[in-house]
Amino acid sequence: MSTIDSIPLVRWSGVEGRPLVLAGPCSAESEAQMLECARRLNGVRVDYLRAGIWKARTRPASFEGIGDPALPWLVQAGRAFKMKTATEVATPAHVETALHHGVDLLWIGARTTVNPFSVQQLADALRGVTVPVLVKNPTSPDLGLWTGALERINHAGVRALGVIHRGFGVASSRRFRNPPMWELAIEFRRLHPDIPMVTDPSHITGRRELIQDICQQALDLGVDGLMVEVHPNPDQAWSDAAQQVTPERLGEILHHLKVRSETSADAGFLASLEALRERIDRIDHDLIDVLANRMRVVEEIADCKRENNVSTLQVSRWTALLEDRVARAEQLGLSPEYARAVYEIIHRESVRRQSEIMSEEPSRQVPG
Numbered sequence: 001m002s003t004i005d006s007i008p009l010v011r012w013s014g015v016e017g018r019p020l021v022l023a024g025p026c027s028a029e030s031e032a033q034m035l036e037c038a039r040r041l042n043g044v045r046v047d048y049l050r051a052g053i054w055k056a057r058t059r060p061a062s063f064e065g066i067g068d069p070a071l072p073w074l075v076q077a078g079r080a081f082k083m084k085t086a087t088e089v090a091t092p093a094h095v096e097t098a099l100h101h102g103v104d105l106l107w108i109g110a111r112t113t114v115n116p117f118s119v120q121q122l123a124d125a126l127r128g129v130t131v132p133v134l135v136k137n138p139t140s141p142d143l144g145l146w147t148g149a150l151e152r153i154n155h156a157g158v159r160a161l162g163v164i165h166r167g168f169g170v171a172s173s174r175r176f177r178n179p180p181m182w183e184l185a186i187e188f189r190r191l192h193p194d195i196p197m198v199t200d201p202s203h204i205t206g207r208r209e210l211i212q213d214i215c216q217q218a219l220d221l222g223v224d225g226l227m228v229e230v231h232p233n234p235d236q237a238w239s240d241a242a243q244q245v246t247p248e249r250l251g252e253i254l255h256h257l258k259v260r261s262e263t264s265a266d267a268g269f270l271a272s273l274e275a276l277r278e279r280i281d282r283i284d285h286d287l288i289d290v291l292a293n294r295m296r297v298v299e300e301i302a303d304c305k306r307e308n309n310v311s312t313l314q315v316s317r318w319t320a321l322l323e324d325r326v327a328r329a330e331q332l333g334l335s336p337e338y339a340r341a342v343y344e345i346i347h348r349e350s351v352r353r354q355s356e357i358m359s360e361e362p363s364r365q366v367p368g
């Protein structure tokens with residue numbers, strides 16, 4: 001059961017039946033940039049104009065945001081083109097000035113979510129505030145920290161809540177700046193089904209050409225919205241240039257997205273789905289039986305090794321096994337990455353179980 005008491009997305013955003021869209025530059029750079037961005041977003045259905053005012057940068061020599069003077073640029077550009085506005089807050093002073101200028105939604109950045117002290121200070125500053133607050137996932141793949149941040153904000157009385165999935169900054173990846181690790185986003189939604197989730201494809205990919213694809217994947221997983229970095233002249237952006245798209249490009253991306261509903265009332269569809277799900281259920285039960293049988297053999301191997309005082313792991317055997325299984329899986333149309341990942345888990349558990357058995361009795365001393 002979720003420990004968070006929130007109100008539905010439609011109540012604080014008015015959006016239902018389509019994705020919520022937050023878009024705008026990584027950073028507010030000038031009044032003219034904000035106005036041009038908002039003007040060119042005019043034909044695109046954007047609910048919140050976003051801009052970074054204070055930028056938490058990894059290295060101090062990077063552009064750290066204009067700060068307070070940029071707040072009126074964001075708010076006025078939003079008002080001029082009938083968009084609500086959103087910005088990132090990282091300190092109580094940011095909360096105070098952003099609200100003072102009339103920003104409509106605040107989000108907590110990935111580098112802040114990792115620190116419970118900072119989050120608690122923000123929560124204290126947000127006590128009694130009614131604007132929605134979205135919490136980005138922490139840079140590390142830690143669902144506890146993500147949930148904890150949300151709980152701190154919620155316990156301060158904020159109920160218009162959501163989360164932003166922006167990928168995780170740990171696993172090395174050539175394709176992504178912050179690999180999405182979808183399984184964590186899915187697990188978060190399983191634990192907190194009532195908390196709206198927005199995906200940020202810009203910080204996930206770091207590359208504008210991958211944004212369309214990530215937006216579609218996110219919608220196919222049932223997320224509630226998208227936050228996309230948009231700049232009137234992306235290549236000239238002062239921060240995150242490679243991942244920003246023009247307002248017109250955002251329009252195309254949104255236009256091409258297929259918004260699929262979570263289910264359909266069509267009786268034929270429901271019957272086919274039901275039959276297919278029964279097949280999957282049977283296969284999964286067989287799969288678990290097979291895994292259990294495999295483990296019984298692993299245990300016999302462990303007994304055999306222990307009796308003969310042989311070590312748990314023979315690297316050459318593991319290498320050969322992995323190659324064989326991956327090749328076989330590939331012949332049957334499975335991806336090698338998938339087969340490898342499955343076998344790494346199977347093998348890890350086999351080694352763990354074997355070590356457990358081996359330590360049950362002291363191994364015999366090597367004679368001599």
Ligand code: PEP
Pocket residue numbers: 026052056088108109110111136166203
């Ligand atoms: C941002 O949205 O501009 C940003 C800094 O994102 P993150 O906190 O995800 O790095």
Ligand code: MN
Pocket residue numbers: 026027229239240
């Ligand atoms: Mn950015």
